Each structure stands twice: as structure tokens, then as C-alpha cells.
Amino acid sequence: MRSALEPVFGVENWELWAALIVAALGFLLVPSRGGLLFGRPARAPYRRGRFLSANEKCFLGALDEALGGGYRVFAQVRLADLVIVEEKFSEARRRAALNQVFGKSIDFIICQAGTFEPVAAIEVDDRTHLLPARRDRDVRVDAVFREIGLPLLRVRARPSYSAAGLCKLLAAAGIGGGTPEMTSRSWR
Numbered sequence: 001m002r003s004a005l006e007p008v009f010g011v012e013n014w015e016l017w018a019a020l021i022v023a024a025l026g027f028l029l030v031p032s033r034g035g036l037l038f039g040r041p042a043r044a045p046y047r048r049g050r051f052l053s054a055n056e057k058c059f060l061g062a063l064d065e066a067l068g069g070g071y072r073v074f075a076q077v078r079l080a081d082l083v084i085v086e087e088k089f090s091e092a093r094r095r096a097a098l099n100q101v102f103g104k105s106i107d108f109i110i111c112q113a114g115t116f117e118p119v120a121a122i123e124v125d126d127r128t129h130l131l132p133a134r135r136d137r138d139v140r141v142d143a144v145f146r147e148i149g150l151p152l153l154r155v156r157a158r159p160s161y162s163a164a165g166l167c168k169l170l171a172a173a174g175i176g177g178g179t180p181e182m183t184s185r186s187w188r
Contacts, residue, residue: 075107
């Protein structure tokens with residue numbers, strides 16, 4: 001007995017085509033293989049990372065206390081969001097300038113509470129800042145902050161920070177001026 005498809009494909013070829021069609025449908029229907037027809041798409045390779053290190057959280061607590069209510073602190077701000085490359089320079093020079101800031105972030109930016117205008121930046125320097133590549137990066141970042149006229153304060157990483165100590169650092173940079181409500185507390 002002959003099938004209607006036999007003249008076109010032949011019996012052997014028909015079975016091969018049927019197997020290929022079943023395999024293709026299986027691929028489309030199985031989410032783990034990238035199929036999106038039924039079910040959920042394949043799981044992305046993401047998982048939650050850390051936003052701030054334990055040391056940065058400790059520092060931020062003391063910094064908030066030292067600043068009081070007149071300022072807002074933002075963490076892990078992209079350096080590219082703080083600068084504008086002037087149009088008057090050539091395309092090549094603008095691209096080179098942007099390459100100097102892309103992919104870099106600053107630990108903390110202090111802004112006026114009412115205007116959100118940045119008044120200073122803070123980098124908490126841990127032992128990675130002693131590495132040659134990191135030192136080179138720090139020199140370039142320092143130069144960018146000098147160029148834009150925004151103070152960049154560098155604080156050596158330590159196990160704990162006091163709001164009183166940070167008040168002194170901030171006052172020396174012309175920020176704040178008051179004392180924290182609780183100067184004896186050290187953030188751990």
C-alpha cells in the first residue's frame with residue numbers, strides 16, 4: 001500500500017522528514033532549549049549581586065550621621081553621569097575623554113538636599129588602591145575632578161568610622177559645618 005507522500009519523498013525520506021519535524025517542534029516547545037512557543041523562556045544567567053560592601057555600608061552610616069539633613073548621599077555613581085564633554089573639541093578628543101570616564105564609578109557623591117547639586121565626592125580607598133593599575137585609575141579620576149571643579153575626598157578604609165571624624169574631614173572641604181547629633185558612636 002502506497003502513501004500519498006511516497007511519490008514525492010519516498011518511504012525512507014518521508015520518515016526522515018517526519019523525524020525532523022518532530023525534533024523541530026520539540027525544540028520550539030522546550031523552554032530550556034530556547035523555545036518560546038509554550039512555557040517560560042530559558043532562565044537568564046543572573047543572580048543578585050552585592051550593592052555595597054560591608055565597609056561601604058559602615059562608612060555610609062557614619063557619613064549620613066555626620067552630614068545631617070541638609071545633604072543627600074548617593075552611592076556608586078557613574079563618573080560619566082557627573083561630566084559633560086564639551087562640543088568644541090574634535091570627535092576624536094571627545095571620544096578619548098569619554099573613554100577616560102566610562103566604566104568608572106565613584107563610591108559616594110554628596111549633594112545639596114534641596115537642589116541635588118553635587119558638592120563633593122568621596123572614594124573609600126581599600127588595599128586594592130595600592131595596585132599599580134588602580135593607582136593609575138585614581139590619578140585619572142583625580143584629574144577629572146580637578147577639571148570639573150568638584151572636590152574629591154579620599155578616605156582610607158578602616159574597620160569602623162566615626163561621624164565626628166568625618167565631620168572634621170567634611171568641614172576641611174567646606175561641607176557641613178555642624179557636629180553630628182551622636183559623635184561618640186562608631187559605625188561597625
